[in-house]
Amino acid sequence: MLLIKNGTVNTITQGIQKVGILIKGKKIIKISKEINSINTEFISNGEVASKEDDYAKLNEELREIGEVEFAPNTDKLDVIDAEGKFIYPGFIDAHTHLGLWEDGMGIEGADGNEETDPITPHLNVIDGINPMDKTFKEAYEGGITAVCTTPGSANVMGGQAAAIKTFGRRIDKMVIKNPVASKVAFGENPKSCYGANENTPQTRMAIAALLRENLRKAEEYLYDLKCAEEDEEIDKPEYDIKLEALIPVLKKEIPLKAHAHRADDMFTAIRIAQEFDLKLTLDHCTEGHMIVEELLEENCPLIVGPSLSERSKIELRNLTFETAGILSNAGKDICLMTDHPVIPLQYLPICAGLAVKYGMKQEKALESITINPAKVLGIEDRVGSIEVGKDADIVIWDGNPLEIQSNVLYTIIDGKVVYKR
Structure with missing residues (x-):
């Protein structure tokens, strides 16, 4: 004990x-x-x-x-x-690529995007994660005890995301829940990855069309499976691994996890989710502060960031740390993210601190890296707060974790002290 x-x-x-x-x-x-x-x-x-x-x-x-x-x-x-000392639940990042782009490597350690096909919903991140990558250690030494690791955004449909602990050697033993979402991407990333080679999609219209096409195929596939289950004289459809992977999405067991920076891309993601009656999270939300009233009308969770980065492409021209506070103060429960390795994962508390500096309330910033991501990922019964019956993922700090000079003294994951300063 x-x-x-x-x-x-x-x-x-x-x-x-x-x-x-x-x-x-x-x-x-x-x-x-x-x-x-x-x-x-x-x-x-x-x-x-x-x-x-x-x-x-x-x-x-x-x-x-x-x-x-x-x-x-x-x-x-x-x-x-x-x-x-000050004790907090372990922090959670709702959107990372931890273990998929390994530290200090090129193509040898790049496993986040399968850029040969824009539709790859059947890929699962646990088959690409290397828990031995040094950034896992940096994460838990920085007080981050759990993350959602997701495929990249090169593809329209990128694959399945998983919620994992940051300490361990074998990914199977680190999984909290798998899958937690199905990654989809809008806008510049899939356009640039495929359109530049004169493949589809070259336009936002093609991205939306590909999503609709494959979701409709999955609906028909699921219908045929149900018919075969109810009537033994009806043959089951031929197994399709891509369509199988979309069944949890259609059943609303997991959401579409939508990469969307621009306002118009967010609206397209919402439109398609409503057409198919799907759950949805909006990830990045770079222009979310520009469409607050419209987002308040929707029930989809917002995962904001990475804000501690350069405006490296056109979609980021309205990037600001004010976005999180504006959305939160308007009444939205948001999550903050690093998009690791875009921002190293251990700097998640600093991102929360900067969000406070630019207008977010401190208690809301703490919720955005604890209980809010736990709820969005469907793992709040295990992590995200310090409560009896939950996993003993606890971090002891020598000061306010949102202040840059504060240090982690102990990190405890699953009841085990994995780091002591």
Whole structure:
């Protein structure tokens, strides 16, 4: 077990509290003020040194929550005294390419785009991620404990995104949920990747048409599958891996994750999602501050960024850190993102701090890198806040994490201390 005591805990969902946190295995099992009063000096390497009354008090806490009592001769209790420190849930980035473009590599480590076909919804990022890339370590050392890793935006349909933890060696053991979304892209990226070679799509009209064509094919494929299930005399359609991958989208189990910087591209994404009655997230939203009223009419989540970057293409000419605050202050719950490696992932808290500088409320900025992305990715039952029953993904800071001089002292993922400063 692991006990964190005496720190100032920002639970995100239940306010700021001076409480202790008790962790067993991978989960948070107790959050209470009473834990702070337990004298843990009596426990040394699993042996009772003194203070039998405090040992009994710890077991009383465990009995209250239905846990097996602490046995001092066999159990080990690790203690972190966080007096004067600040405790937050691990931060979450809702849009990255972590592990798909490896650090310091060219084509050898570039696995984010399959630029041979504009329609590749069947690709899944976990088959391209290298968890041994050094940027994973930089991420969790910077307090980022979970991310959505998504295919790139070269293709109209790029593939399936996954939510993963940032610590581990084998991607299968790092997955929180897979898939969490189906990546699609509008505008300049697919146009430049294919149009420059005189292939389709060369226009925004062709991008929209390709999306509609393949979504309609997927609808027909799903209908034929259902007919075959209901009537054994009807043959199942021939297996199509691309259309199979779109079934969770049609069933609204996962959203389309739409790369869209310009306002007109955002509206096209919304239009197509409404035509097919699909869930949708709008990622980047560079011109979102210019169409606030229209976005307020829609129910789709907004993932804003990367704002700490240059205006490297025409679609970014209206890039500003004010976008997040304008949308948030208007009533939209937004997520912030780095688009790693566009912005190195460990700078996600700095992006949130800059959003505050340009008008976003601090508590909303913290939500944009914790509980909001957890909800958007459908993993809020496990991460995004400090609550009993959730994964023990916790970061201890020596100051406000949105201030550049603050440092991560401990990063805990799945109840394990993976970094200590």
